[in-house]
Amino acid sequence: MWLTRPFRERATRLFLGILLAALALVTLLNLAVPVGHPLHVSTYAVTLLGKYLSYALLAVAVDLVWGYLGILSLGHGAFFALGGYAMGMYLMRQIGDRGTYGDPVLPDFMVFLDWDSLPWYWLGFDMPWFAFLMVLLAPGLLALVFGFLAFRSRVTGVYLSIITQAMTFALMLAFFRNEMGFGGNNGLTDFRELLGFDLRSDATRLGLFLATGIALALGYVLCRAIVASKLGRVSVACRDAEARARFLGYRVERFQLFVFVVSAMLAGLAGALYVPQVGIINPSEFSPIFSIEVVLWVALGGRATLYGAVIGALLVNYAKTVFTGVMPDAWLFALGGMFVLVTVFLPKGIAGLLCLRLRRRAATSQPTAGEAAT
Secondary structure, three states, rough: HHHHHHHHOOHHHHHHHHHHHHHHHHHHHHHOOOOOOOOOOOOHHHHHHHHHHHHHHHHHHHHHHOOOOOOOOOOOOHHHHHHHHHHHHHHHHHHHHHHHOOOOOOHHOOOOHHOOOOOOHHOOHHHHHHHHHHHHHHHHHHHHHHHHHHHOOOHHHHHHHHHHHHHHHHHHHHOOOOHOOOOOOOEOOOOOOEEEEEEEOHHHHHHHHHHHHHHHHHHHHHHHHHHHHHHHHHHHHHHHOOHHHHOOOOOOOHHHHHHHHHHHHHHHHHHHHHHHOOOEEOOOHHHHHHHHHHHHHHHHHOOOHHHHHHHHHHHHHHHHHHHHHOOHHHHHHHHHHHHHHHHHHHHOOOHHHHHHHHHHHHHHHOOOOHHHOO
């Protein structure tokens, strides 16, 4: 079966082994090591790591379309935010009459703005199965419509990148408006519980961290399965020689559309896992700068590797946490400097450097012809 192919790859087994070991280690250090011990991992650190893992899943989704399809999407922040808003709408409905204004149906911001009824597009979000379905369907449908129009028109290269950036910018402006019914500038926040579990409890925070790690593992396996299949090989052919692939009879736009939609749904899932851990979702997640930053994660880690995207997302966001605390005004300069250094000295990213070192080590460990003869 095509879904089992990734498990035959050494790199996939190594990645999953490291990820699962890290999840187990963090859980052990959080639960078994007492507070105050140097090895104790606090709940705050667990939440921060969970946020990093949701970003890593988003980076894997971007690498799938950029690394293997050749589509530089500068709008994946829109799919991430749509998944986050779908989760946020469910979490807002769970507050009920425990809100500031005590309305059992309307969220607090709607009561404040004198809304008299719940908009039709909020209906159903009190049911978890519907909300979780919309986490995937909302970004997937947007990607389906956008991709169908763009790929059918054969928009490629920098023009497609600009259009994706325009899409996320337009959505950001729309969600900033109070009359849209998504909280305007403040967004959705003050979440209380998820599936009956208190979001402020340490156990729930740890559970969300583990769920995000498992989602990252499953998303990685799914992407590796796509890449290792015939679909993946045709996608790479479309990336390297689209005109030749069309000449051979492949409907390139269909392959592009399928991979683009899968990538968007993974981005939406990442956004849904991000929101309950951070506790807020607002229109800033639609910002084009955020989508560009995601591309930098993938470039730093290494395109067309998937695990490189994870490395880049974890490294850049950890550096962001450190630099914004030490020198907040200079963070963007540090990010730009990292991108310049990688472009000049590591054109294939950190993953490319690791592969080069492994090849050199394997070459030096193999005996020469004279040594083999003796």
